[in-house]
Amino acid sequence: MLRFRISKYDPRLRDNQGRYLKPEWTSISDIGRTFAGEVLTAEAYLKVEDAYVVAIRDFLSACQIDLVRVTDLETRADLSSDCDRLTLAARGVSLSDVQALREGALIPVETLEPVLRAALRELIWFRLSGRDGGYVHFGYDYYVYFGCEIDPGEVTLTEPPADLFREAFTSPYA
Structure with a gap:
């Protein structure tokens, strides 16, 4: 019953309703703003994206998940535009990686x-599931949700990378 979210948003900067109060970027499309x-x-941007990739890998490793299934896959209608090719270019993401992804893929x-x-860059959306009810879900505004049915005392989670915050939270996509 381990449930939390990772974000780049410091929880100390939220109001009583949980709204984040500091103006922040929320997407790769904000580069230049x-x-x-x-x-x-x-x-x-890439420094933060790198931290999220590390956090996701660390969670899957801690829950001993080495294989995940893609579900509820959504792909942007046109991934061939110049803008999307530029979005894909950094850190080894290719159009073929995205186009090859299929619903139910392991x-x-x-x-x-x-x-x-590609998911963090909003080119695709999907949910990942693994053993012991493990999941990774991508949310709006650069939130990522994690969970597994393992007792929290049986899992050793590393601290999130610098500039990311972990908060107890159940995925709205569960």
Whole structure:
């Protein structure tokens, strides 16, 4: 019964209803825009994306999940635009990685990185499921939800990478 979410949003900056109060970027499409006086660069975006990939791998490893199933796959209608090719280009994500993904596909965790990045970049959406009720769900605004049916005392979770926060939370996609 382990349930939580990872985000780049500091929980201390939420109001009583859980709304985040600081202006923040929420998508790869925000690269070039200014937030709190700083322009979001591709390098800054990729640093955060890298941290999410590490957090997802760490969770799957802690729950001893080495194979995941893709469910509820949604792909953007046109992945061939110039903008989408540029979005795919960084950190080894290719159009063929995204186009090859199929509903129900079983993916070894060690080969999961390109599709994780495509999901974080909003090119695709899906849910991942694994053994012991394990799941990874991608939400709006750069939230990622995790869970498994293993007793929390039996799982050793590493701290999320710097600049990410873990909060007890049940996925709205469960």
